[in-house]
Amino acid sequence: MAAVNPPRGMRDFLPAEKARREQVLAVIRERYRSHGFDEIETPVVEDYDRLHAGMGGDNEKLAFNVMKRGLEAEAIRAAADDPAALSDLGLRFDLTVPLARFYASHRGELPGVFRAIQIAPVWRAERPQKGRYRQFVQCDIDIIGDASARAEAELITATLDTLDALGLEGASVRINDRRALDAMLDVFGFAAEERPGVLITIDKLDKIGPTGVVAELRERGVTASAVDAFATFLDRAAADVPVFGEDQIRAGLPAGVGDEIVAHLVGIGEAVQAARPGADVPLVFDPFLVRGMGYYTGTIFELAHPSVSYSLGGGGRYDGMIGRFLGQEVPAVGFSIGFERIVDLVQQATDAGTSAVVLVHDRDVPVAELVALKSALVRDGRRVRLEQRTKNLKALLERATADGYTAFATVSAGAALEDLELKPLG
Numbered sequence: 370m371a372a373v374n375p376p377r378g379m380r381d382f383l384p385a386e387k388a389r390r391e392q393v394l395a396v397i398r399e400r401y402r403s404h405g406f407d408e409i410e411t412p413v414v415e416d417y418d419r420l421h422a423g424m425g426g427d428n429e430k431l432a433f434n435v436m437k438r439g440l441e442a443e444a445i446r447a448a449a450d451d452p453a454a455l456s457d458l459g460l461r462f463d464l465t466v467p468l469a470r471f472y473a474s475h476r477g478e479l480p481g482v483f484r485a486i487q488i489a490p491v492w493r494a495e496r497p498q499k500g501r502y503r504q505f506v507q508c509d510i511d512i513i514g515d516a517s518a519r520a521e522a523e524l525i526t527a528t529l530d531t532l533d534a535l536g537l538e539g540a541s542v543r544i545n546d547r548r549a550l551d552a553m554l555d556v557f558g559f560a561a562e563e564r565p566g567v568l569i570t571i572d573k574l575d576k577i578g579p580t581g582v583v584a585e586l587r588e589r590g591v592t593a594s595a596v597d598a599f600a601t602f603l604d605r606a607a608a609d610v611p612v613f614g615e616d617q618i619r620a621g622l623p624a625g626v627g628d629e630i631v632a633h634l635v636g637i638g639e640a641v642q643a644a645r646p647g648a649d650v651p652l653v654f655d656p657f658l659v660r661g662m663g664y665y666t667g668t669i670f671e672l673a674h675p676s677v678s679y680s681l682g683g684g685g686r687y688d689g690m691i692g693r694f695l696g697q698e699v700p701a702v703g704f705s706i707g708f709e710r711i712v713d714l715v716q717q718a719t720d721a722g723t724s725a726v727v728l729v730h731d732r733d734v735p736v737a738e739l740v741a742l743k744s745a746l747v748r749d750g751r752r753v754r755l756e757q758r759t760k761n762l763k764a765l766l767e768r769a770t771a772d773g774y775t776a777f778a779t780v781s782a783g784a785a786l787e788d789l790e791l792k793p794l795g
Contacts, residue, residue, distance in 0.1 A: 378495060378503030385772050390506075393535065393712050394488060397508050400534050401486045404527035406510050408486040411467040413460060417452075419470060420459045422693070427661060431493040433460040460492040464509045465664075465687065465703060472513050472701075473694035482514040484523075488708075502709065509684075511703035513691065518633055521668050522640030524684065524704040528672060529641075529651055531706070532681075535715050537674055540681070541651040544637070544670045545658035547685070549622060549630045553656065556625040557602070558595035567591060572659040579603040613638045613652040621656040637668065664690050672706060676714060682706035725752040726791060727769045730780040732757060738782065745786050770794045 375381050382390065398408065414435060421429050434456035448454035461467050464487040472483065487509045495501050510527060512520040525542055532540045550571075554564050570585045577585070583600045587593070602623055610617040615635050622631075634654065642650045653673075660669045660683060669685035684704035691699040726746060730739055743753045754774065759765050766777060778789040 376503070378497035378501075380502065380504075388773050390712055393715050394506075394508075394708070396534050397531055397706070397708075398486065398488065400531040401510055401527060404484075404510075404523065404530065406484040406486045406527070408488070409468075409471060410489070411461070411464075411471050411487070413490070413492075414458045415461055415467055415470065417456045417459050420462065420466060421453070428462040428493060431495060432462050433492050433494055435459055462493050463491055464489060464507050464705070465511070465690070468509070468511055468513075468703075469687075469690045469694060469701070472691055472699070476695070480514075482512065482520075485509075485511045485513070487511075500710070506708040507705055508708045509703055509705045511701060513699060513701045515702075516688070516700035518636035518640060520700070520702050521637045521670075521686070522644065524702060525637070525641050525652070525670065526644040528682070528704050528706060529645070532672075532674070532711075535711065537676075537711070537714060540672060540674045541653055542670045542672055543653050543655040543658050544634065544668065545655050546630050546634060546668050547665050548667055549626055549634075549656065550659065552626040552630065553623055554595075556623045557598040558592055560592055560595075563589075563591040563595075568659050569661075571657055572661060574657050613650040613654060618654045621654050633668065660685060668702065670704070672704075674714070677710075679710070680707070681710050681714075724750075724776060725754075725774040727754050727756055727766070727774050727777040727794070728780050728789075729756050729758050729762070729765065729777055731782065734780055734782045734784075738784070739780065742780060742784070742786060742789070766794060 402408070417434060420432050423429070434452055435458035436455055437457050440455070445455065468485060468487060472479065487507070489507065490504055491507050492504050495503055497503060510524055512523060529540055529542070532538070550568065551564065554567060559567050566589055567586065570582055570589065573585070574582050579600075583596060583603070586596045586599070610620050615631060618631050618634055638650050638652050641652060645651065658669060658671060660671070664687045665685040666688045667686035670683060671680045672682040674681055682705050684702070686700070686702040688698060688700045688702075691701055728739070728742060728746075739755055743755060746753045752774075754769065754772075756765055756769070758779070769777065774794055776791045776793055778791050780789070
C-alpha cells in the first residue's frame with residue numbers, strides 16, 4: 370500500500386487542533402492590528418537568486434528549491450552539482466526576505482513609515498525532530514522607514530501586549546545591539562576577520578558556559594590576547610543592576626563602547642516603560658545575545674517567558690537588506706514570534722460569542738426538516754452540526770465536545786425549533 374503519512378517534518382491538523390490554531394492566530398492578528406500594523410501577503414516562492422543572495426544567513430542552506438520546468442535529462446546530468454543551474458525558484462524560508470522584496474516593489478504605494486503584519490507558513494529542509502518542523506507558521510511584524518528607537522519600542526510593546534492577550538503574562542525581552550557586540554570584540558582585540566567565528570562561539574554561552582566558550586575560542590586559534598581579555602571580562606563580578614537602563618547596560622559592557630549605542634538602548638527602555646505604566650520594564654540587557662542571522666545591523670532581541678527555558682521569538686534591525694534592492698539604505702526592524710511554540714502554551718479558550726450545537730436526529734427525520742432546523746439556528750448566530758443517532762451516543766457526544774461543540778439536542782420527526790431542548794456538553 371502507498372504511504373499515507375504526511376512528508377517528514379510536516380503535519381496534518383484534525384478539526385479541533387485546526388480550530389485551536391485559528392483561534393490563537395485571530396488573537397494575534399487582532400492585537401497586531403490594534404497597534405497600527407497592516408497585513409500583507411507574498412507568494413510562497415521567490416526567485417532562487419534572491420533566496421540565495423546572502424541575506425538569509427544559514428537558512429539559505431535549508432531552502433527547498435524548485436527545479437526549472439522542461440529540463441532535458443542531459444541538462445540535469447550536466448548541472449547535477451550546480452543547484453543554481455537546476456532551479457529558478459524556491460520556497461520561502463522566512464518572511465523577512467520576501468518583505469524586503471515586497472517593499473522594494475511597492476514603495477511608492479506605501480506610507481513613509483510602513484508597519485507590516487505577515488502571518489504565513491515557511492519551509493526549511495531541517496532534520497525533523499521534536500519541536501522542529503519543515504513547514505511551520507511564522508508571525509512577523511516589521512516597521513520599515515523608521516531609524517529611531519520608536520520602531521523597536523512599538524514592536525516590543527505590540528508583542529508583549531499580544532502575549533498578554535493570549536494569557537501568557539510575565540514575558541520579557543532580552544535585548545542587545547550588534548554594534549555593541551562588534552565594539553566589544555574590538556575592545557578585546559579580535560581581528561575583523563575573526564569576528565564571525567567568535568560570535569558563533571559566544572552564541573553558545575548559554576549551552577557550554579564561560580569555560581566552554583573560552584576553550585572553544587582557543588581551539589579556533591584566534592588572537593590569544595583577545596581571548597585572555599574576554600576571559601577576564603567573563604570572570605568579573607557582574608554588577609547586580611535589576612532595572613533596565615543605562616546603569617544595567619554600562620555594567621554589562623567593557624569600557625569603550627560608544628555612547629550612541631547605549632543611548633539607543635536606553636531610549637527603547639524608556640519608551641517601553643511609558644507604554645506599560647505601573648509595571649517593571651520587561652527588558653533585560655544581555656551583552657552576549659548574538660542571534661545568528663547575518664543581516665542584523667543594530668538592535669537584536671529575543672522573547673522569553675518564565676514557563677519555558679527556550680525563546681518564544683526574536684528579531685532585530687536589518688537596515689541594510691532593503692537597500693540591496695533599491696540601491697539606497699532604508700531602515701527596517703522586525704519581531705517574529707514562534708507560533709508553533711506559543712500555540713502549545715496557550716490554554717484552550719472558549720469562544721463565548723458563538724454557541725456550537727449538535728443536532729442528534731433519528732433516522733426517519735425528513736431531510737427538509739433537518740436542514741430547516743439547522744438553518745434557523747445558523748441564522749440565530751450558532752454553529753450547527755447534524756449527526757444521526759448511533760448506538761453509542763456517549764462516544765458521538767464526546768467527539769463533538771472535542772471538536773468544540775458546547776450543546777446538543779435530540780430531534781425527532783415533526784419537531785419544531787421551539788421543541789428543541791438544548792443540553793450542555795462537556
